[in-house]
Amino acid sequence: MGIIAWILIGLLAGAIAKAIMPGKDPGGILVTMVIGIVGGLLGGFLGKVIFGVDSIDGFFELSTWIAAIIGSVIVLAIYRAVTGRSHNRVHA
Numbered sequence: 001m002g003i004i005a006w007i008l009i010g011l012l013a014g015a016i017a018k019a020i021m022p023g024k025d026p027g028g029i030l031v032t033m034v035i036g037i038v039g040g041l042l043g044g045f046l047g048k049v050i051f052g053v054d055s056i057d058g059f060f061e062l063s064t065w066i067a068a069i070i071g072s073v074i075v076l077a078i079y080r081a082v083t084g085r086s087h088n089r090v091h092a
Contacts (some may be wrong), residue, residue, distance in 0.1 A: 005036070005059045009036065009068050010035075010038075010087075012036065012066070013040055013068035013071075016072070017069060017076045021076055021077065021080075036068065036070075039074065040067065042075060042088055043069070044067050046071065
């Protein structure tokens with residue numbers, strides 16, 4: 001897939017991850033895209049390692065979207081844990 005497809009998948013997967021895990025997040029559309037892109041890569045990697053399948057097949061493949069969304073939820077949870085700790089230290 002091309003870079004434009006990864007950016008589009010990242011934007012949408014990151015937005016879906018934020019909808020699945022509602023809450024206050026610092027950052028806007030750029031952070032959402034980065035979370036989605038990294039999440040897509042993580043989801044594809046985990047799909048290959050755990051299930052032995054190539055889950056990043058193509059833009060219109062369901063496995064690509066599922067992997068990207070699951071990976072984005074994981075990355076979003078990690079992002080919130082990291083930024084939550086640093087945010088609490090500033091106000092403490």
